[in-house]
Amino acid sequence: MEFTVNGEKREADVEYDMPLLWVLRDELGLKGTKYGCGVAQCGACTVHVDGVAVRSCQLAAGEAEGSDITTIEGLGTPETLHAVQEAWVEHQVAQCGYCQSGQIMQAAALLDQDPEPSDEVIDIVMSGNLCRCGTYPRIRAAVHTAAKKLQEA
CATH class of the missing domain: 3.10.20.30 (Beta-grasp domain)
Structure with a gap:
């Protein structure tokens, strides 16, 4: 294939x-x-x-x-992170980190579809990505930060 x-x-x-x-x-x-x-x-x-x-x-x-x-x-690359990856680092989202690649990919797809999502939209779209560490408030903040970064780019 x-x-x-x-x-x-x-x-x-x-x-x-x-x-x-x-x-x-x-x-x-x-x-x-x-x-x-x-x-x-x-x-x-x-x-x-x-x-x-x-x-x-x-x-x-x-x-x-x-x-x-x-x-x-x-x-993204280690030298040039995607805006979502930058925001994840800025907000120190990851604790154990296991779920984070999936979280980041879901957030990037969300921002491709909705460049200014509300808290409610973020919560709904990201609800299928589970984080055992419970970093959901930081995830939401990071999505908002990434949205701003993408709009400024």
Whole structure:
């Protein structure tokens, strides 16, 4: 199967029904996307497929074939962070950090769709991404900060 992953054409010889998460992690070596629950309930595995935030643990590789996939590794670089990543650092969102790649990917997708989300919209959209550390107030603040950064860019 062929995919465009983080702007690069990639191939993987996998079964149609293998979850995209395992293609990214095990076949392509992109470990930033995390396995959390395996049933699309926690959001740790969130990536963008053709610009839409999806749970990669439940998306079959065959359904994503030919798609443009962005993982946390492709959102920004250590030298040039994405505005959401900058805001996460600024607000010290991460505690254990396990859920953060999925949180960041969900927030980036939200801001692509709604550049000035209200608290209510942030809470609704981000509610599918669980954080055991409970950093939800910092996540909301970071989304607002990222929205401002993106508007200034």
